[in-house]
Amino acid sequence: MRRVEILRRINAQYHGRPPVTVRVVDWADEEGARFGKSLFGSSACAGSLDMDEARGLRDKAGVALPEALKNVGVDFERVKESGKELKNAAAYLELHIEQGPVLLDLGLPLGTVLGTFGVERHAFTFHGQAAHSGSTPMNRRKDAFLAAAKMGAEIYRITDRHGGVCTIGSCTTRPGIVTSVVEECRITLDQRHLDGAALARMWADAQAAAQRFAQEGGVTVTHERLWHIEPRPFHPALMDFCDEAIAEAGAPKKRLPSGPLHDAAETCGAGVPTVMMFVQSLHGISHNKIEDTKEEHLEQAVVAFDRLAEKTMHWIARAKTGATG
């Protein structure tokens, strides 16, 4: 609805003939909740979608992604043809709820997004030895949980050094019974940073720590990469416009990175000048029933995003004139 308001304003102001073509895009399945694959529509359009991987995805009921698409009239094998719509795009703008507490903590309604974090996503598996909980002296144990558990506090030390964020989201134990030392412990690690070099250092530190903890406990550790994406810094000129637009909507300027991924990461990766604007999350949390944004912040967001759209149109028009003049 916010975006339709802006289209209406542009249409009215320019009597149906704006300086550049303006389009609204509704990306398919940003969250990926059903098939476990986020940014489906935008990655297809940007050309980065791994077709073989996506072809094999199934939901909990066993329905394959291509089958689900067919049921809504979409041919999976042709999804990348949507890329032609992005071919001549001169800019991409996205307004999103922050999904975090940064703007809330600062008491700000809006922010200019610096880019989306790069992500290193791995699983570590520590391999020890199952042994009877009653008969195995402490100094004879090869306790996979002990080594894995040390990573819990270590990731906070890693972000103290490098910034960014690190999360251990899951921990599983085998045999996982109350009367046995843990033979195998698997933890997942998600590391994010806006700076690619810093992200690489974070990942190197995590690997070194896992090796050290394994060695201390007489266990071994292996890891597998689950996913990876480079940081996607947004366009400098568009970020300036976003700052100005926020100020013109009566709010203080603020730049912040985006921890979560967004469709903007895909357009940015496809070489389209991109920027995002964030609006404050109430309670600072997301993917939760209480996720919300105040009415007044929504109004301010629409005003600011409209200003950003106007500035961007003129920037593109000027560039075109320059190119042909």
Place this chain on the structure above:
Amino acid sequence: MRRVEILRRINAQYHGRPPVTVRVVDWADEEGARFGKSLFGSSACAGSLDMDEARGLRDKAGVALPEALKNVGVDFERVKESGKELKNAAAYLELHIEQGPVLLDLGLPLGTVLGTFGVERHAFTFHGQAAHSGSTPMNRRKDAFLAAAKMGAEIYRITDRHGGVCTIGSCTTRPGIVTSVVEECRITLDQRHLDGAALARMWADAQAAAQRFAQEGGVTVTHERLWHIEPRPFHPALMDFCDEAIAEAGAPKKRLPSGPLHDAAETCGAGVPTVMMFVQSLHGISHNKIEDTKEEHLEQAVVAFDRLAEKTMHWIARAKTGATG
């Protein structure tokens, strides 16, 4: 077979009239692998079996314990009647594989068991808040895994202070996905000690540590007792006989506690003078395909256990004479 050898020797030596009645007992389901309840037969006989709890136990296929017993001709509701067999027992002797590495590390074939450890078995559940792994700054997290993971190393500090053994055997995380801070983390804790007061201190320390780690991380913690048993110290006179019997079999004397529970813990708890003899575990591990004992140690064990039976018979006979004389 080992026990039958001893009965044969006694029968031959005393021409079928030993100084006291000697019986061999084959306890039902010591391990409890099928229904998750160990010491079934001995706890029924000793009278400590919780009938209501046992009545509700089911195996993985959904078969109830009373039904499984019925299929082998045993009436569950009458299992405690077996207690009359234990009523006049003057002593109980048990020979068992150590299931741990203590005798192996010392190069000893046999040991006298001091008693079975008391056990405090609990689950801690840390309650934090799920939050997006990308958008939630580290200092805003309520990370249930961070708090639970600190217990991993803490239990080793607890045993450094008090002796005994502590094991975290399982760890589960909710929602348990790579992109979310852990909202709920549950760990099981098994603590064992031969000294009841020391065991109580171990459990108090674990609770205090869990509270401290929860507070440090802005999360809360609850716990539930899964199981508990008092330490069961064996009979001093029988332990002396066991030491002597081991020496007479040509092995050095050694006393050690039993971390695992055994049927002897039930007879001891029922007031029957009890002792156990351990024989070395190859590789020092148990509940594993490679669990084994050397032939020569088995032979030595049979000789020593036979000596122990002989000494115990005469001790009982002497006591009877004393009582009636």
